[in-house]
Amino acid sequence: MLAFAIRRLFEAAFVMVTVALIAFVVFRFVGDPINQIVGQDATIEDRLKLREELGLNDPIPVQFARFLVNAARFDFGISYQMKQPVTAIIAERFPATLELALAAALFAVALGIPMGVYTGIHRDRWLSKIFLTVSLIGVSLPTFLIGILLIYIFSVWLGVLPSFGRGEVVKIGFWRTGLLTASGLKALIMPAITLGLFQMTLVTRLVRSEMLEVLRTDYIKFARARGLPERAINFGHALKNTLVPVITVIGLQLGAVIAFAIITETVFQWPGMGLMFIQAVQNADIPVMAAYLLLVAFLFVFINFVVDLVYVRVDPRIRILGRPT
Amino acid sequence: MCGSIRASASWVGPRERSMRDPADSTARSSAAGTIASARRSRLAAFLDSDLLHSFLSSRLVVLAALVSVLIVGAAVLAPLIAPHDPYDLKSLSLLDANTPPAWEQGGDPNYLLGTDDQGRDILSTILFGTRSSLAIGFCSVLLASALGLSLGLWAGYVGGRVDTIIMRIADVQLTFPAILTALLIDGVALAILRHHTVEGGKFSILVLAIGLSFWVQYARTVRGVTLVERNKEYVEAARLIGIGPLKIMFQHILPNVLGPVLVIATINLALAIITEATLSFLGVGLPPTEPSLGTMIQVGNKYLFSGSWWMVAFPGLTLALLALAVNLLGDWLRDALNPKLR
Numbered sequence: 226m227l228a229f230a231i232r233r234l235f236e237a238a239f240v241m242v243t244v245a246l247i248a249f250v251v252f253r254f255v256g257d258p259i260n261q262i263v264g265q266d267a268t269i270e271d272r273l274k275l276r277e278e279l280g281l282n283d284p285i286p287v288q289f290a291r292f293l294v295n296a297a298r299f300d301f302g303i304s305y306q307m308k309q310p311v312t313a314i315i316a317e318r319f320p321a322t323l324e325l326a327l328a329a330a331l332f333a334v335a336l337g338i339p340m341g342v343y344t345g346i347h348r349d350r351w352l353s354k355i356f357l358t359v360s361l362i363g364v365s366l367p368t369f370l371i372g373i374l375l376i377y378i379f380s381v382w383l384g385v386l387p388s389f390g391r392g393e394v395v396k397i398g399f400w401r402t403g404l405l406t407a408s409g410l411k412a413l414i415m416p417a418i419t420l421g422l423f424q425m426t427l428v429t430r431l432v433r434s435e436m437l438e439v440l441r442t443d444y445i446k447f448a449r450a451r452g453l454p455e456r457a458i459n460f461g462h463a464l465k466n467t468l469v470p471v472i473t474v475i476g477l478q479l480g481a482v483i484a485f486a487i488i489t490e491t492v493f494q495w496p497g498m499g500l501m502f503i504q505a506v507q508n509a510d511i512p513v514m515a516a517y518l519l520l521v522a523f524l525f526v527f528i529n530f531v532v533d534l535v536y537v538r539v540d541p542r543i544r545i546l547g548r549p550t
Numbered sequence: 551m552c553g554s555i556r557a558s559a560s561w562v563g564p565r566e567r568s569m570r571d572p573a574d575s576t577a578r579s580s581a582a583g584t585i586a587s588a589r590r591s592r593l594a595a596f597l598d599s600d601l602l603h604s605f606l607s608s609r610l611v612v613l614a615a616l617v618s619v620l621i622v623g624a625a626v627l628a629p630l631i632a633p634h635d636p637y638d639l640k641s642l643s644l645l646d647a648n649t650p651p652a653w654e655q656g657g658d659p660n661y662l663l664g665t666d667d668q669g670r671d672i673l674s675t676i677l678f679g680t681r682s683s684l685a686i687g688f689c690s691v692l693l694a695s696a697l698g699l700s701l702g703l704w705a706g707y708v709g710g711r712v713d714t715i716i717m718r719i720a721d722v723q724l725t726f727p728a729i730l731t732a733l734l735i736d737g738v739a740l741a742i743l744r745h746h747t748v749e750g751g752k753f754s755i756l757v758l759a760i761g762l763s764f765w766v767q768y769a770r771t772v773r774g775v776t777l778v779e780r781n782k783e784y785v786e787a788a789r790l791i792g793i794g795p796l797k798i799m800f801q802h803i804l805p806n807v808l809g810p811v812l813v814i815a816t817i818n819l820a821l822a823i824i825t826e827a828t829l830s831f832l833g834v835g836l837p838p839t840e841p842s843l844g845t846m847i848q849v850g851n852k853y854l855f856s857g858s859w860w861m862v863a864f865p866g867l868t869l870a871l872l873a874l875a876v877n878l879l880g881d882w883l884r885d886a887l888n889p890k891l892r
Contacts, residue, residue: 239718239722240721240722240725243722244722251738255738255741255742361874361877362874364877365820365870365873365874365877366870366873366874367824367827367828367831367869367870367873368828369827369828369831369847370847370866370869370870373847373851373854373862373866374866376854377854377859377862380855381854381855381859388855480725480727481727484726484727484729484730485727485729487729487730487733487832488729488828488831488832491831491832492851502733503733503832503833503834505737506733506736506737506740506832506834507740507833507834509737509740509741511741514734514737514738518734521726521730522725522726525725525726526725529725
């Protein structure tokens with residue numbers, strides 16, 4: 226277990242250093258950082274002085290090392306566009322994205338698992354067919370179209386839900402939460418559904434196929450032969466055994482949810498990190514792009530690492546297979 | 551694209567024939583020499599194949615194929631069938647802007663599906679926009695498959711350090727969703743080209759961004775098959791008689807990996823089209839002067855609250871139908887070509 230964790234940790238570190246290298250190369254070589262910081266009328270002496278101060282004349286490996294150290298201290302420099310420290314901007318935006326992502330994941334699980342169980346048990350009922358059709362559409366349609374459709378129905382047509390923003394937020398320490406006000410919760414509904422729909426269909430299909438597989442096994446037949454009630458068989462015996470892959474997929478998808486939040490946040494003008502990143506891309510704001518890239522990479526690697534460990538903990542078969550021979 | 555389709559037909563062809571119809575091969579050898587008869591027997595084999603049978607037995611798949619053909623056909627023929635030229639700025643009149651569809655009140659029969667905020671005919675813009683979306687989709691899938699195929703073959707055949715490096719890069723890239731990689735490449739390219747305008751630059755940037763974010767899947771699949779194939783006797787024989795590694799890779803091993811590659815490519819096409827639409831919707835794709843479906847939806851979205859629903863609805867519907875149809879075709883192809891499910 227420990228050897229496995231250490232090997233995984235090394236792999237995670239490798240990914241992080243690679244991503245940091247990409248972020249550094251982009252940061253250092255795309256456009257001249259000096260030109261972005263000073264105005265048009267700065268003199269050449271000023272520029273040279275600033276260049277020396279920022280350490281841009283040092284050897285490249287030294288600069289990369291400094292970049293890594295700064296990144297580890299969450300120091301990503303000043304945004305070209307907003308003239309504020311990147312860290313401050315991210316700290317302001319991060320809670321919005323995390324709340325949205327968690328709400329979306331919750332929606333996906335809370336609806337996906339029951340739908341998957343139902344379609345797995347009752348294969349040929351018409352409700353199952355409707356669920357599967359909905360899930361096919363959910364997989365095929367681009368996220369932003371679903372968002373626009375929801376806005377059209379619930380904001381333009383029925384006028385019951387707000388189409389943009391987070392509503393009222395309450396500040397707890399540095400964390401601004403929208404979960405404690407009625408308008409904040411109302412504003413969360415549509416973005417969370419839009420963002421979570423793809424993951425919901427994924428969970429539905431996964432639980433369904435796992436259920437179909439498990440229900441065919443001998444121990445289920447045996448449970449039936451013992452005369453156990455259907456309910457106990459389906460939920461106590463079958464569902465429990467489908468949950469291992471489901472947990473993994475949900476964990477891994479949490480990273481995807483954070484990345485896809487870029488699209489949802491643009492549709493709903495949700496003031497999170499995704500919207501910040503898109504604005505940075507449009508304005509060629511390299512420090513913000515680099516910081517976002519590193520942060521998301523860290524989240525991904527962290528989630529992958531945790532999921533791997535949980536997986537080994539939950540499923541003893543992997544522990545045996547993963548042992549080096 | 552045409553190349554890979556033809557290649558795939560020959561990939562399916564021989565196996566189907568030898569498996570299903572022994573009489574056919576004798577008929578073929580007796581009529582050997584004439585190309586025409588060989589071609590006819592190939593057609594007969596195709597008509598008799600499992601592939602065609604499974605295609606016709608699902609109404610949904612036939613419908614999806616019809617829709618795809620219809621949309622692709624309309625897009626290809628856009629310059630001939632579009633009632634207006636959306637790229638011709640001279641013909642636009644702001645007086646015609648925001649016209650609703652012809653059947654609504656205030657509609658103009660000249661603009662069947664209405665006009666956008668610049669007075670452009672929606673129907674014509676959809677036709678030309680689908681053309682751009684499809685072109686970018688096809689080109690990026692071509693780029694991704696060519697890149698993934700070459701790297702996968704190389705990694706699988708040579709092995710060792712090359713293999714480790716290529717697969718490590720693939721692993722790192724696989725940690726991120728493709729849309730994020732595409733956005734990043736797009737963003738960096740935009741930042742580099744900020745002060746230069748290149749003719750067709752946006753198109754190439756999009757193809758590059760989408761192509762580079764989808765190669766991993768091809769490379770992994772191709773590498774897997776290559777690892778198996780390279781130890782087989784025919785490869786050993788080819789090596790013994792002194793054929794170079796490049797020729798072995800591309801002439802001997804390549805035909806064996808084309809099947810799975812074609813399946814991935816079909817599924818990827820829908821993804822590539824959606825990714826392009828998403829990038830355009832996010833404002834980092836094609837500009838409003840030469841709109842793709844995504845750009846049209848982005849522009850129309852701004853007018854959703856003023857009641858101009860047609861600006862979003864028709865391009866959105868086209869995109870949804872296209873994505874759904876290609877997805878269904880890809881799913882079917884994957885199942886039909888998967889011997890495990892037979």
